[in-house]
Amino acid sequence: NAGVTQTPKFRILKIGQSMTLQCTQDMNHNYMYWYRQDPGMGLKLIYYSVGAGITDKGEVPNGYNVSRSTTEDFPLRLELAAPSQTSVYFCASSLSGGNQPQHFGDGTRLSIL
Amino acid sequence: DAKTTQPTSMDCAEGRAANLPCNHSTISGNEYVYWYRQIHSQGPQYIIHGLKNNETNEMASLIITEDRKSSTLILPHATLRDTAVYYCIVRVYTGTASKLTFGTGTRLQVTL
Numbered sequence: 065n066a067g068v069t070q071t072p073k074f075r076i077l078k079i080g081q082s083m084t085l086q087c088t089q090d091m092n093h094n095y096m097y098w099y100r101q102d103p104g105m106g107l108k109l110i111y112y113s114v115g116a117g118i119t120d121k122g123e124v125p126n127g128y129n130v131s132r133s134t135t136e137d138f139p140l141r142l143e144l145a146a147p148s149q150t151s152v153y154f155c156a157s158s159l160s161g162g163n164q165p166q167h168f169g170d171g172t173r174l175s176i177l
Numbered sequence: 178d179a180k181t182t183q184p185t186s187m188d189c190a191e192g193r194a195a196n197l198p199c200n201h202s203t204i205s206g207n208e209y210v211y212w213y214r215q216i217h218s219q220g221p222q223y224i225i226h227g228l229k230n231n232e233t234n235e236m237a238s239l240i241i242t243e244d245r246k247s248s249t250l251i252l253p254h255a256t257l258r259d260t261a262v263y264y265c266i267v268r269v270y271t272g273t274a275s276k277l278t279f280g281t282g283t284r285l286q287v288t289l
Contacts, residue, residue: 068220099279106264106279107221154220163209166277168220 066090070155070169077145077176085140085172087155095158096138097122097166098130100151107154113138114161145176181265186284189259195252197283199265202246209268210241211277212250214261221264221279224250255287 071086089096094115099107099122109122113132127149129141138157142149152173156166182200189195201210211226225232225239227248232239238251252259264282 101279104281106281107277108279109277156220163226165211165223165226166221167223170220171218 068155068157068167068169070153070172072172073170074173075175077142077174079145079147079176081145082141082143083145085142085153085155085174087138087140087169088136089138089155089157089167090136091157091159091167092135093157093159093167094135095161095164095166096132097156097158098128098138098140099154099156100124100149101154101171102151110140110153142174147176150174150176181267181280183263183265183280183283185281186286188286188288189252189255191256191287191289192254195250195255195259195285195287197250197252197263197265197285198247199249200247201265201267204245204267210239210245210248211266211268212237212239213264213266213277213279214259215264215282216258216261224263255285257287257289259285260287261285 068089097112098110101107108124111130113119119130152171154168154171156168158164158166209228212224213221215221225237227239241248262282262284264279266277
């Protein structure tokens with residue numbers, strides 16, 4: 065059972081480039097989340113999804129887009145990369161939105177130069 | 178979600194119990210207390226959560242005061258692999274979304 069899998073693990077982008085961070089889970093969880101973590105800080109929610117076809121903004125959505133076409137996958141897209149988006153990105157999932165704990169992937173370390 | 182206050186760092190000798198405190202004085206009646214930890218370079222790992230009663234699982238125990246304004250995470254026999262940043266989070270179930278608000282946590286260093 066793989067849990068939450070994120071790819072790639074590391075990436076360097078130039079300013080203005082675009083890329084998609086992939087996230088997939090094999091636990092049949094309905095809820096999925098994207099967080100970013102800046103050095104020495106806690107995690108901040110970017111976007112979340114409560115099911116296929118449904119997404120909503122978190123605390124820091126600007127500069128990002130998401131889609132949820134299947135239960136398993138929740139990709140995060142950066143359209144015009146900026147240095148302020150240099151961060152570690154974590155994807156998480158939970159069975160439901162109640163008391164169920166969130167399960168996290170190991171993150172994608174992204175540098176924008 | 179209610180704000181939490183945790184010490185910046187703590188040390189614990191291996192084999193001893195690690196007691197990590199958390200203040201959440203503005204917690205409301207329907208907010209749960211969650212604990213996660215993050216070992217260097219890895220994603221956060223769920224540890225335990227509770228509402229009113231004390232909770233125990235294979236990883237830890239959670240003690241919540243009667244007024245619910247503070248809680249303590251107990252790792253009964255800390256090992257070097259428990260060295261991590263521990264996050265205390267209070268979260269309300271809105272019926273639609275389930276969002277975690279992470280602060281800066283407590284950095285626990287377990288030593289020989």
